[in-house]
Amino acid sequence: MDEEVALTVSASTAPPQDEAPAPAAGPPQESTTTDDTTPEESTPPATDQKRRGADTRALTQMLFAELKDLEPGTPEHHRVRGALIEANLPLVRYAAARFRSRNEPMEDVVQVGTIGLINAIDRFDPERGVQFPTFAMPTVVGEIKRYFRDNVRTVHVPRRLHELWVQVNSATEDLTTTFGRSPTTAEIAERLRITEEEVTSCIEAGRSYHATSLEAAQEGDGLPGLLDRLGYEDPALDGVEHRDLVRHLLVQLPEREQRILLLRYYSNLTQSQISAELGVSQMHVSRLLARSFARLRSANRIDA
Structure with a gap:
């Protein structure tokens, strides 16, 4: 996975200068800024972000229009495809940021999301009239979710329970913000209109990402391993075979x-x-x- 993403992104280059649209001609605009402030410094961050997003969308449309006429497997097709991947990597980082609470390295999540981005680029049809970010986001998020479901969890839980756990986690954050404290199980169940048993099952499912050995020493409390604390001699264990024989x-x-x-x-x-x-x-x-x-x-x- 790392090699495919690295090779694809490294092979991409910016479009040639003669392919970029020429700026529209018009009278020069008079600057309304003072001598102490340049026009770049006076641009609000939100406006600058919107401008970059518009530029990315325009570049993406231009690259898809060029990609449509190229033969797959040719150097030109590979170059334009790599440029599309590089231009839309911020979309992958935005989707990966939603999973920053999963205790997984963000670099791994971004790489997985990039695989989803590549799949979206290969399947996208510009003639359908859908913006590429709208089409690509479900594919990127789905690829990341599949990674967590199939490769991260030590214990695999039912799909319905996993999806419900996402809702419980979101409701917990909302109620914590509303009440200023951690919500109770009953409050979460009432918010989602499910039973308290389902909420408890979801919470237990959310803890199944990593398993800890019973023989591992407990960190911080100085106590022996969990196996040493849970294990005990059952006095009736030796009599199991005897009772079976007597019966x-x-x-x-x-x-x-x-x-x-x-x-x-x-x-x-x-x-x-x-x-x-x-x-x-x-x-x-x-x-x-x-x-x-x-x-x-x-x-x-x-x-x-």
């Missing part, structure tokens, strides 16, 4: 013996309590338990 063996016992084992080892009842529960003697409960253990040991596939 497989219990189904092989008669129903009454299954109930006796459940009362003894899951309900923690004594043999005398079990005998009172079932209406049998304690000795009979003891014999049933012993017989059940013998059957379980003989059916245990691990011991076998």
Whole structure:
């Protein structure tokens, strides 16, 4: 990407002097400025910016008119195409400035936007009567958004959630300006007419640009890594395989013996309590338990 943009822009040259339109003839204008102020210094910045924009649009129209009659791949076509790219780079920088809060190097964003500008130049048809900046801006912005969606995010979120996150971010800035403080989730939801759960999901999606290792040390607080703070020994973890094995063996016992084992080892009842529960003697409960253990040991596939 960098090589294509660099080669295209570096190959561009300004149009020849004889191709530039001659200034309109007319009587010289009298300067109304004082001796201490030159005409250039008296021009307001906004007026100067509008003049540069008009000059860029006029140059763009002239270059597209010239490009239409050139054969693609020829040196002249390459020269005029490069001049169009160079003349409209301020449009790319303007579009890239909208993404300055994404914590990405602005040079990378401008390069991606320049790819969108090149695509817009190759597809633009001057005969449709549309100004080139109006046609090119969606293409440039779309290319930048695609870059963030496909290459920057560590965790890819659904497209609808990503688009809604943009609206939540914009509403947050507007409400912060209005209230002079950070808005609550309920205020953002009311502004966008969505649920608070959707706002919370969007905020979480906005944090998915970069992932941090659980083993990375926390900066600034002096605490160990997140894994060391979240990890703990589960006392029931070792019994998972045992419970699965017992569940497989219990189904092989008669129903009454299954109930006796459940009362003894899951309900923690004594043999005398079990005998009172079932209406049998304690000795009979003891014999049933012993017989059940013998059957379980003989059916245990691990011991076998």
